[in-house]
Structure formats: C-alpha cells, structure tokens
Amino acid sequence: MKKDIFLIILLMGFIITNRVSSSTFQQYEYLDKGIAPDVSPFSQKNIDYNNNGKDELVIDHAFSILFYEYDGNNGFNLIDSIPLDTNYPFISILGIGDLDVDGLKDVVLWKTASKRLWVYEQSTIMSFFDTEVWASDTIYNCLYYTAVTNKLKGDGVDRIYGAGIPWLSTPTKGYGWYYFTCTGDNQYEILNTFGEDDWIQSAMDIGDIDGEGLTDVVITSPENYLYFYESEDLTDTNFIKQDSLTEGGYGSGALLILPDIDRDGTKEIMKYQINYLDISGYVSYGYLIYEDTSGTGAYDTIWRRDFNSVTDYIYVYGGDIDYGDIDGDSMNELVICGGRHIEVWKSTGDNQFERMWEWTDPTYYTIQSHIKCHDFNKNGIDEIIFSGCGESAGEECTRIFECDTTREPSAPEMLTAEANDGAIVEKGVDYDDYIRIEFEGLTNEPNINKSNIDSILRLSGGHSYLANGKYLDTCRWEIEEAKSVLYIELTQIQASPTVAVDDTIYPDGVTIRSFEYPVYAVVKPIVITGSFGPTGVQDGREPCIGDSTCTVPTIQSQYIIWNTNTQGTLTVYDISGREVIREESKTTGEHKTDIRYLKNGIYFIKLKTENQSITEKQIIIK
Structure with missing residues (x-):
C-alpha cells in the first residue's frame, strides 16, 4: 500500500511552525486537462x-x-x-x-x-x-x-x-x-x-533583490550554486557577475525572487529542489529560502521544508513554488508543491513561518505538478492553480483552490481511533461495543449519525458502522483533556455491523476539516486499533437484584428492574429493532418497568445512564 511520508526538518536559525492554522480551503473548480507528460514545465x-x-x-x-x-x-x-x-x-x-x-x-x-x-x-x-x-x-x-x-x-x-x-x-x-x-x-x-x-x-529569475535600483539575475546550477548577475545601469546591456551561493543539497528545479515574504525589509530568494529519488516510489522534495540577513551580500538559509511524496512511476515527478495573497489579508503567502502534495505557508514574523494548509491528491494525476497563484475571479484572494500529470496521456488534471474566509475554520487531526469491548462479552461486535476517536484542534463538533456516518467517516473495504445496513446506537461528543472525542456506539440489530479492527477511516473533508474536496479523503486517514472483545473481565457476572448501586437491568416477575444514580433511560427493542418500550427517569434509585403485555420472543433491553450504556439480550417466555 502506498503512503505519503512527510519529513519535517528544523534547522538552527529559523523557525518552522508545523501546526496547521485555521484557514479553510475549498476546491471550486476541477478541469480534466493538465500539464501533460513530455511537456516542458x-x-x-x-x-x-x-x-x-x-x-x-x-x-x-x-x-x-x-x-x-x-x-x-x-x-x-x-x-x-x-x-x-x-x-x-x-x-x-x-x-x-x-x-x-x-x-x-x-x-x-x-x-x-x-x-x-x-x-x-x-x-x-x-x-x-x-x-x-x-x-x-x-x-x-x-x-x-x-x-x-x-x-x-x-x-x-x-x-x-x-x-x-x-x-x-x-x-x-x-x-x-x-x-x-x-x-x-x-x-x-x-x-x-x-x-x-x-x-x-533550468531555473532563473530576474528582479531587484538588494534594492539598489539595478536589475539582478539569479541562475541555478546542478552543483547547487546560485549565480548572481547585476546590471551596470538600467539602460546598459551589460551585466556583471557578482557572486555565487552554495548550499548543501542538490540543484534547483525552480527559482523565485520573493517580495520580502516575512516583511523584514529584505527580499528573499526561494528555490525548490529534488533531494533524492527512492526506487520504492518515494520522491523527496526540498524548499529553501535565502536572505541577506547581515546586509553584506552573504545569504543565509532562513527557512527549509522537506517532505516525501509517492509516485506510481519513478520516471515522472516534479514540483513547483509560487507566492500570492492566498487569504486576502494583503500579505503574500508561500505555496509549494511536490508531486501530489501541496502546502501553503504564512510568515508570522521575521524568519518565522506557519503552515496554513496542506493536501495530498488521492489520485496519481499530479505526480508531476505545477502551481500558479492568481486572482482570476477578482475578489481580492489569489486562487491556487494546482495542475499536473501522471504517467501517460489522459492522466492529468487541474484543481483550483481558494481560501474561503467566510466559513468557520476547522482543521483538526485525528489522533487515535480505538475499538472497545463493552459490558456484554461476545466475540466480534455486539450491542454495547463502541469506537473512540480522538481529535485535536476541532473547533466545531460535526453532527454525525446513522444517516451520514458511513460517508463522513468512510471505512476501507466498503465496511459500515451500521447493523443490518441501517442501525446505529448513537454518536456523542465529549471533551477530554482539551481534546474532542467522538464515541460511536454500535448495535447488533438483525446483523452485526461490518466495521472491524485494522479498518482505515477516511474522514470527509466537508464535515471534519471544512474542506470541500474530496469528500472521501483528507491528508491523514487513521487505522482502527484496539479490540471488540471478548475481554473476559465481565464474563459470568451475577444479577445484582436489590443492589441500588447496580445499573445492570434485570427481570423479576415480569418487570424490568433497573437503577439510576442520577438519571437514565430504559428502552426495549423487539427482534426487528422496533422500539416497544421507552421510560425515562430523573431520580435516583430503583425503578420497575412493566413488561407483562409483551408477547413471547427475543428482546433487547438498553439502559443508558449519565455514565454508561448497557444492552442486554433477553428471551421472554410467559
């Protein structure tokens, strides 16, 4: 299985903040044409x-x-x-x-x-x-x-x-x-x-880097030199070689003179390079920014970003760099891409940068990719044109993204997804098993239920959280140690859900990350760990008749006996999943629910209290 590996390199002298900030991006255009193979970049x-x-x-x-x-x-x-x-x-x-x-x-x-x-x-x-x-x-x-x-x-x-x-x-x-x-x-x-x-x-750029009013020309070399030339005056045809800069790594694939991206009064030079190729299909991309921090003409590295991206054809790969006002705040941001992966970085101060957004194309139509930042719709926000190709003709596309400043930002990461066995000890998924998913940075808790859970938290292998394709106990959000935690409480009506340990969850960007494309994948899917049982810790438990602290419902003389410490709800379902009894209590103590009118058959008794949810299977014969 192909994976993307992202390597974060922190070098002395500059700061990279790898936390994704709260900007919201959406794709509002998809073109089925892109930069095709065998075309210059x-x-x-x-x-x-x-x-x-x-x-x-x-x-x-x-x-x-x-x-x-x-x-x-x-x-x-x-x-x-x-x-x-x-x-x-x-x-x-x-x-x-x-x-x-x-x-x-x-x-x-x-x-x-x-x-x-x-x-x-x-x-x-x-x-x-x-x-x-x-x-x-x-x-x-x-x-x-x-x-x-x-x-x-x-x-x-x-x-x-x-x-x-x-x-x-x-x-x-x-x-x-x-x-x-x-x-x-x-x-x-x-x-x-x-x-x-x-x-x-094959990379060069032209501009006035040092602010002297003369034209500067910068060219890259395969030996990783940057050659500097400067005009003698603006009307002369002659350019004088000034200096060359050497930096560890490889020659550049693209070069830009930046317009003082960190707003410290000095323009920068940015380049993109291929760090190395791995025969297994990984390509390592590097991005560096140089600045004359001392004013002496000696350029220092003030920022570096490296990551790997997967290609399905080792002879087709490529990336690009550009800048623009991506969020409409009248300041320029960096946009970089390498293969299928794209990132936006914003300066937060002198030589300091924070990643605003990242995305990896789930297809292999952009393993050789290029970017362009421009405000085509004239709304004051530069769009990101992400165009590329795959191995052969027809494997190409262009995606157009824009920062949506009107939407509530939400950019969480899924940290863990763990299967848990409930009080009923049976092999596989049973009536009170649940999945606990921990999120970091979630600002809005999405409304997730049986009508949308399989699309919002898509499972690998076509699996489902729903029993018999339509039944789910509930989904609920909890705040635990400053993290948002989603509990998916499963049920087993008519047939068990097909969700399993080692399934991969692919979150829907619309609901989970406020990002509209694609609805079936975001940057970081996660694998379900843990176990649906049996754990054995509750096996062979005894009914706790008469014990006011016991919350497990029991049957006595055609009544269901159940206890609550504060409040709770008792629900009884028949074999088809139809609700036949529902009682609520907001008091502490023992409660009796009459079941004398129920017909012979198999029923499921569910007791939900403030602290737990228990489901018991019962055969009622009169």
Missing part, C-alpha cells in the same frame, strides 16, 4: 489577451495550448486553443508579451521536435494568437529555461530571455544565459550572452 500563464478585463488561465496540454477564462458562476470555460501542429506535435508555452512593441500581444512557444522557438501574434488587439510571425534561426540542442520578462531593463519592454546559451549547451550540460533583442517588426536575435563558463540548470 513552463506552464500556467495568465494574461488578458483579448482586453475584456478577464485574465485567461493558459495550460499546456502536450499537443495544444488551452486558454480558459473565468465566467462567474459558470467557472472556467475553455475559450480558445493553439491547436496541434502535425509537423511538431509536442508544444508548450514559454511566455506572453508585446515583444516588438506594436500594441499586439505575442505568445512564445517551444515546439519540441523543431528545436526552435516560435512566436504567434494577434492580428488585432481583440483577436486570438492567430498568426505565426517568427521562428528562431537558432537551433536548441536542449531547452533549459526560456521565458518573457519586462524587468530586464528600466524601459518596461517585454523580452525573451533564458538560461542555457543554445550554441554552447548540450542535453547533458547547459552554459550561461542570454536575452533576445528585437531587431525589427517580428524579428528577434540573441545579441547578448553572459556567463559562458557557468554550468547552469
């Missing part, structure tokens, strides 16, 4: 290409590029696509911008088989990318990283840039970085290259 762009005030979500789909637009209650609708090119079947999108400054948007594509970059342009400011206007003369032996930015110089012009100078790089090694210059209408050429001797990897 530069995906999930957003742009308002048709100038209608609505940003489009753009997703690579191996053979085509899909454009979705948010339409209120109708969700995300597919509005257009760049179709299959039969000559070069695998394509991916690298960036969007007005590259030749003619007022029309351009989209940069990578057609794998052609080994070239391609540009498609709008014919009008309202039209789709319907015209192929350029293909690079330069042949790429391997595409390491290519994107579009307007941050390279101070003029705000969109430019194509990338890591891995095409004529120096091979499929096994990439060198240096470059950018294209627009030399005319829809004409582009690489005129500037840098770091020709630097062995680079």
Whole structure:
C-alpha cells in the first residue's frame, strides 16, 4: 500500500511552525486537462489577451495550448486553443508579451521536435494568437529555461530571455544565459550572452533583490550554486557577475525572487529542489529560502521544508513554488508543491513561518505538478492553480483552490481511533461495543449519525458502522483533556455491523476539516486499533437484584428492574429493532418497568445512564 511520508526538518536559525492554522480551503473548480507528460514545465500563464478585463488561465496540454477564462458562476470555460501542429506535435508555452512593441500581444512557444522557438501574434488587439510571425534561426540542442520578462531593463519592454546559451549547451550540460533583442517588426536575435563558463540548470529569475535600483539575475546550477548577475545601469546591456551561493543539497528545479515574504525589509530568494529519488516510489522534495540577513551580500538559509511524496512511476515527478495573497489579508503567502502534495505557508514574523494548509491528491494525476497563484475571479484572494500529470496521456488534471474566509475554520487531526469491548462479552461486535476517536484542534463538533456516518467517516473495504445496513446506537461528543472525542456506539440489530479492527477511516473533508474536496479523503486517514472483545473481565457476572448501586437491568416477575444514580433511560427493542418500550427517569434509585403485555420472543433491553450504556439480550417466555 502506498503512503505519503512527510519529513519535517528544523534547522538552527529559523523557525518552522508545523501546526496547521485555521484557514479553510475549498476546491471550486476541477478541469480534466493538465500539464501533460513530455511537456516542458513552463506552464500556467495568465494574461488578458483579448482586453475584456478577464485574465485567461493558459495550460499546456502536450499537443495544444488551452486558454480558459473565468465566467462567474459558470467557472472556467475553455475559450480558445493553439491547436496541434502535425509537423511538431509536442508544444508548450514559454511566455506572453508585446515583444516588438506594436500594441499586439505575442505568445512564445517551444515546439519540441523543431528545436526552435516560435512566436504567434494577434492580428488585432481583440483577436486570438492567430498568426505565426517568427521562428528562431537558432537551433536548441536542449531547452533549459526560456521565458518573457519586462524587468530586464528600466524601459518596461517585454523580452525573451533564458538560461542555457543554445550554441554552447548540450542535453547533458547547459552554459550561461542570454536575452533576445528585437531587431525589427517580428524579428528577434540573441545579441547578448553572459556567463559562458557557468554550468547552469533550468531555473532563473530576474528582479531587484538588494534594492539598489539595478536589475539582478539569479541562475541555478546542478552543483547547487546560485549565480548572481547585476546590471551596470538600467539602460546598459551589460551585466556583471557578482557572486555565487552554495548550499548543501542538490540543484534547483525552480527559482523565485520573493517580495520580502516575512516583511523584514529584505527580499528573499526561494528555490525548490529534488533531494533524492527512492526506487520504492518515494520522491523527496526540498524548499529553501535565502536572505541577506547581515546586509553584506552573504545569504543565509532562513527557512527549509522537506517532505516525501509517492509516485506510481519513478520516471515522472516534479514540483513547483509560487507566492500570492492566498487569504486576502494583503500579505503574500508561500505555496509549494511536490508531486501530489501541496502546502501553503504564512510568515508570522521575521524568519518565522506557519503552515496554513496542506493536501495530498488521492489520485496519481499530479505526480508531476505545477502551481500558479492568481486572482482570476477578482475578489481580492489569489486562487491556487494546482495542475499536473501522471504517467501517460489522459492522466492529468487541474484543481483550483481558494481560501474561503467566510466559513468557520476547522482543521483538526485525528489522533487515535480505538475499538472497545463493552459490558456484554461476545466475540466480534455486539450491542454495547463502541469506537473512540480522538481529535485535536476541532473547533466545531460535526453532527454525525446513522444517516451520514458511513460517508463522513468512510471505512476501507466498503465496511459500515451500521447493523443490518441501517442501525446505529448513537454518536456523542465529549471533551477530554482539551481534546474532542467522538464515541460511536454500535448495535447488533438483525446483523452485526461490518466495521472491524485494522479498518482505515477516511474522514470527509466537508464535515471534519471544512474542506470541500474530496469528500472521501483528507491528508491523514487513521487505522482502527484496539479490540471488540471478548475481554473476559465481565464474563459470568451475577444479577445484582436489590443492589441500588447496580445499573445492570434485570427481570423479576415480569418487570424490568433497573437503577439510576442520577438519571437514565430504559428502552426495549423487539427482534426487528422496533422500539416497544421507552421510560425515562430523573431520580435516583430503583425503578420497575412493566413488561407483562409483551408477547413471547427475543428482546433487547438498553439502559443508558449519565455514565454508561448497557444492552442486554433477553428471551421472554410467559
């Protein structure tokens, strides 16, 4: 059986709070298209290409590029696509911008088989990318990283840039970085290259890290160096290599310059890396944040997170990093994913972070995953676009999550689930056995009963808590040592329930965690331990007739004799489970219930007091 293992690493100098905070997330959109296999990872762009005030979500789909637009209650609708090119079947999108400054948007594509970059342009400011206007003369032996930015110089012009100078790089090694210059209408050429001797990897970012007003370029290396370049001035074409940073681990798979995520006045650099691959199917993902804490240009690690995620195909894996205002408080949060697992982290102070939310996809359609944070529905809260693929075509999806600030937060963890044998000692489940489930952090106690228990606390193997598929004694909540405890009291009317020790409970997110997808799984299922008996401690007990402290009901001369210390309820059921007698008492002492009018047969007598619930099986013959 596959499991996800999450390893928490606490390093000196920074603080990770692993307690999940009380934010509520829900999935409000599911698309059956995602980042398909054999597509480069530069995906999930957003742009308002048709100038209608609505940003489009753009997703690579191996053979085509899909454009979705948010339409209120109708969700995300597919509005257009760049179709299959039969000559070069695998394509991916690298960036969007007005590259030749003619007022029309351009989209940069990578057609794998052609080994070239391609540009498609709008014919009008309202039209789709319907015209192929350029293909690079330069042949790429391997595409390491290519994107579009307007941050390279101070003029705000969109430019194509990338890591891995095409004529120096091979499929096994990439060198240096470059950018294209627009030399005319829809004409582009690489005129500037840098770091020709630097062995680079497929991750880089551009921004002003140190606040000096100059452009900084950061590139990763397989040897785990981070190379720093800085422009001489905002209008110059020259970039000077500043330094390199080394950190234990591996080369990076993604890199971001963060906008001072912990609000201490200094921007950070974040990277994602693969720590190791395990042939058994586990992939270890690592996430690190660096900051110049001393102001001297020396970058320290201020945060690190590592976890494992399961893949069902060892050659398909991947993760991503992004940031955005996920909870609508005007401050940015971190979003990380690795394979099927996704987490949101919030800064709680200088170099301090608390996990807001985590989730693991129960399918294997996101073992290679990517994320994008953007406010598509314009409500002030960035959605999380979680897109990915599995081993083969068709195993892909995109899930869109949003923090729901209107719902009462509830994010408990199930700590234990234990089967217990009651007073009646019989093998297996009998009339007073129960399951005790202990929760931590439950703020709202869900209403759980026989109408919903099998869906809220789904059991493995198709098992049920209900006798004969419809009978349950009761569910009740207790507060024990600051923990919420749910007691599921079972019954055995007509047939025993099929719940068993070693069953796994999969909680429904709607009721238990205030999280709407999926209804059949959350991050941490739990296995039922303990035993339904027999324990033997109550075997062969004697009736306690005349003992006012005894609460076990007995039959004398066609009366049921029962005792209560404070209050209690006596209920009698026939063999079909129909209630035939019900008496309540709110006084202390001995009580007599008349059963002279009952017919011959098998009956079940249940006595429920403040402290216990006892069920006895009786054969009445007159």
